[in-house]
Amino acid sequence: MYVAVKGGEKAIENAHAWMAEERRGSPDVEELSLPQIREQLGLAVNRVMAEGSMYDPDLAALAIKQARGDLIEAIFLIRAYRTTLPRFGCSCPVNTADMACDRRISATFKDAPGGQVLGPTFDYTHRLLDFKLAADGDVPLAPEGVPRQEATPHIMQFLKGEDLIQDEPETDAAPGDLTREPMEFPTTRPLRLQSLTRGDEGFVLGMAYSTQRGYARNHAFVGELRIGTVAVEMDIPELGFSIEIGDIELTECETVNQFKGSKTEPPQFTRGYGLVFGQSERKAIAMALVDRALRWKELGEDDQGAPAQDEEFVLSHSDNIQATGFLEHIKLPHYVDFQSELELIRKLRREAQDLAKSKGAAE
Amino acid sequence: MEQEKTPHWDRQAWMGVLARAPEDALLALWAQYDARPAFDWLRPPEVGGVMVRGRTGARGAPFNLGEMTVTRCSLVLQDGTVGHAYVQGRSKAKAEAAAAIDALMQTAAAPRVTKSVIEPLAHQRQAARTARAAKAAATKVEFFTMVRGEDQ
Amino acid sequence: MTAGSQFMGGFRDAPIDAAHAFRAAMTVMARPGEIRQLVGATPPTPLSVAAGTLLLTLCDPDTGVHLAGEFDTLQVREWLTFHTGAPIVKAPKADFAIGRWKDLMPLIEFRIGTPEYPDRSATVIVETPGLLPRGALLRGPGIKDTARLSLPDVPALQANARLYPLGCDFFFTCGDTIAALPRSTQIEAET
Numbered sequence: 001m002y003v004a005v006k007g008g009e010k011a012i013e014n015a016h017a018w019m020a021e022e023r024r025g026s027p028d029v030e031e032l033s034l035p036q037i038r039e040q041l042g043l044a045v046n047r048v049m050a051e052g053s054m055y056d057p058d059l060a061a062l063a064i065k066q067a068r069g070d071l072i073e074a075i076f077l078i079r080a081y082r083t084t085l086p087r088f089g090c091s092c093p094v095n096t097a098d099m100a101c102d103r104r105i106s107a108t109f110k111d112a113p114g115g116q117v118l119g120p121t122f123d124y125t126h127r128l129l130d131f132k133l134a135a136d137g138d139v140p141l142a143p144e145g146v147p148r149q150e151a152t153p154h155i156m157q158f159l160k161g162e163d164l165i166q167d168e169p170e171t172d173a174a175p176g177d178l179t180r181e182p183m184e185f186p187t188t189r190p191l192r193l194q195s196l197t198r199g200d201e202g203f204v205l206g207m208a209y210s211t212q213r214g215y216a217r218n219h220a221f222v223g224e225l226r227i228g229t230v231a232v233e234m235d236i237p238e239l240g241f242s243i244e245i246g247d248i249e250l251t252e253c254e255t256v257n258q259f260k261g262s263k264t265e266p267p268q269f270t271r272g273y274g275l276v277f278g279q280s281e282r283k284a285i286a287m288a289l290v291d292r293a294l295r296w297k298e299l300g301e302d303d304q305g306a307p308a309q310d311e312e313f314v315l316s317h318s319d320n321i322q323a324t325g326f327l328e329h330i331k332l333p334h335y336v337d338f339q340s341e342l343e344l345i346r347k348l349r350r351e352a353q354d355l356a357k358s359k360g361a362a363e
Numbered sequence: 364m365e366q367e368k369t370p371h372w373d374r375q376a377w378m379g380v381l382a383r384a385p386e387d388a389l390l391a392l393w394a395q396y397d398a399r400p401a402f403d404w405l406r407p408p409e410v411g412g413v414m415v416r417g418r419t420g421a422r423g424a425p426f427n428l429g430e431m432t433v434t435r436c437s438l439v440l441q442d443g444t445v446g447h448a449y450v451q452g453r454s455k456a457k458a459e460a461a462a463a464i465d466a467l468m469q470t471a472a473a474p475r476v477t478k479s480v481i482e483p484l485a486h487q488r489q490a491a492r493t494a495r496a497a498k499a500a501a502t503k504v505e506f507f508t509m510v511r512g513e514d515q
Numbered sequence: 516m517t518a519g520s521q522f523m524g525g526f527r528d529a530p531i532d533a534a535h536a537f538r539a540a541m542t543v544m545a546r547p548g549e550i551r552q553l554v555g556a557t558p559p560t561p562l563s564v565a566a567g568t569l570l571l572t573l574c575d576p577d578t579g580v581h582l583a584g585e586f587d588t589l590q591v592r593e594w595l596t597f598h599t600g601a602p603i604v605k606a607p608k609a610d611f612a613i614g615r616w617k618d619l620m621p622l623i624e625f626r627i628g629t630p631e632y633p634d635r636s637a638t639v640i641v642e643t644p645g646l647l648p649r650g651a652l653l654r655g656p657g658i659k660d661t662a663r664l665s666l667p668d669v670p671a672l673q674a675n676a677r678l679y680p681l682g683c684d685f686f687f688t689c690g691d692t693i694a695a696l697p698r699s700t701q702i703e704a705e706t
Contacts, residue, residue: 049429058452059453087412088433088435088449089413089414089600090414090415090416090427091414093417094417096421100492102495103502110506117502118504143501144497145501145502146497147499147500148500156421168419168420171424173424175426177414190419190426193419194427198429234413238593239447243378243379245449245451246382246383247451275428277429406522406525406597407529437522
């Protein structure tokens with residue numbers, strides 16, 4: 001029997017009203033402003049921009065406020081907003097060698113030109129709760145040094161001189177865009193990187209960690225990690241030349257991976273690459289490790305059957321909006337589906353009982 | 364010799380300064396400019412996205428990183444000069460000011476606009492960048508080689 | 516043409532004008548043979564008002580446009596680039612093509628889609644000297660019984676329809692009027 005049901009409008013309306021009230025919290029506490037979220041919860045803002053795939057700190061702050069701090073919900077809001085915007089075009093590829101670096105470290109070369117610049121990092125903190133922050137207090141200004149005027153060169157290029165590292169030939173092939181065309185497998189490295197940079201930080205981290213624990217181990221060192229600001233340049237057709245249309249903050253990670261050589265490639269170092277909106281260091285490193293693991297075929301390595309080597313597995317499950325949409329839909333009404341399941345189980349039960357009865361009678 | 368003191372700005376450079384300027388800084392300087400021109404819209408301000416691209420391994424094949432918000436508009440002054448703006452963010456007021464300034468920069472008003480808007484914005488940006496670079500420089504590691512026992 | 520005039524003639528209120536135009540384009544494609552008015556843009560010659568409005572409505576930086584014959588002028592290129600950002604491409608790469616019928620030949624140059632993605636095909640906009648509910652007899656989805664439309668070349672369009680579910684779709688424009696012929700329509704020559 002099929003019974004169509006309708007209703008719940010009033011309940012939904014009231015639930016939304018209560019949700020809004022809960023979002024505000026106690027009226028005795030001052031309301032959060034968007035600049036407060038943007039300035040003081042900057043890393044949450046960065047994550048929402050990276051996985052929402054839209055660089056706009058004010059919008060990300062709004063989404064975090066609206067989502068009551070649920071970052072996946074905030075990412076969902078940004079993704080939804082993104083689809084309403086006309087696309088004016090694509091930028092020229094950003095030149096990260098020209099980055100104004102806030103942070104730049106290398107685990108492989110101590111004395112790289114430009115040096116080891118720690119930047120505003122959590123590394124070397126003791127991870128002890130700082131109760132001074134519970135009370136409000138003025139923060140002393142950070143010390144200043146002599147600002148570097150020239151660009152900071154990429155460290156990896158020093159290995160290239162000796163021909164010890166796999167080459168990364170520059171091309172200008174227009175990349176596929178998974179927001180426009182559904183991904184087909186096997187895919188390409190540019191599409192994999194687009195998928196990973198907007199993938200869930202936790203998922204990409206877990207995949208990267210699995211390679212470190214031995215599931216397609218690829219012996220990664222962080223050749224270079226840099227965080228800073230780059231200019232975004234775009235060709236403007238009506239002008240006939242390109243202009244800089246903005247500055248964005250990026251985190252870039254290049255890994256150097258040990259490689260014993262394969263049937264097709266000599267022993268050399270290989271590369272993994274991570275590039276993420278905002279200051280998103282964990283994500284950039286994880287992205288580089290997973291990128292490297294997914295390159296096994298191109299480098300002639302063996303398929304070890306590891307999850308991080310399986311691009312269909314990794315890329316189909318890295319998007320937290322797809323994942324949460326499918327996951328959470330099972331809580332919505334499935335009354336009719338379940339009704340038919342119920343009927344089926346009852347029928348099977350009856351048949352099993354009848355069979356047992358007839359067997360008993362026969363004996 | 365007023366003009367000698369005003370270095371030449373090409374259009375690419377001033378449009379880049381306008382695109383990246385913080386909204387409040389640009390609007391504050393523009394509000395003080397006393398000869399803001401009348402104009403007609405060719406394309407009223409419109410908020411959209413631009414897909415930002417990176418390169419694999421920083422130097423290889425292009426890939427799509429994600430979008431950024433951009434507002435654009437185009438206008439024409441009474442004398443027929445056309446001004447365009449493509450500016451970062453979602454401020455229509457900022458785009459309008461940037462397009463009007465772009466138009467004026469192609470006219471005889473260029474030296475005045477340069478002095479009162481473009482140069483202050485460029486200086487503000489440079490100062491902000493230098494301040495960050497100075498803080499970064501203070502976090503640069505100075506290594507000391509320790510003398511080890513067995514080497515003595 | 517004065518300097519900067521390629522920037523004129525766009526939609527006055529892009530979201531509203533484009534929505535009205537899209538509705539008209541969708542309606543004529545859904546009801547083959549129906550002729551509607553389509554206005555909003557003031558394109559440079561030789562583009563008709565209907566064709567110019569359609570281009571502004573359907574094109575963006577992701578859609579390649581092929582300008583056939585006399586439609587490939589600097590003015591048309593600049594106008595289209597400013598208002599839509601669409602790249603100008605050759606026939607085999609086109610998502611949209613615009614021109615007179617003879618300049619759009621041979622049709623075989625255009626993409627007809629693939630069995631997995633029949634939508635990856637060209638939409639051809641044909642500027643015609645006249646657009647009337649007379650001539651070829653049309654049947655198929657969206658047509659109650661039959662409709663008639665003045666078509667430029669019945670055998671070529673019949674051949675396209677035989678490719679279904681692949682093939683091109685057509686808009687016909689004249690002045691400020693528009694009609695359409697999707698690949699799903701069966702065509703019979705006037706007897």
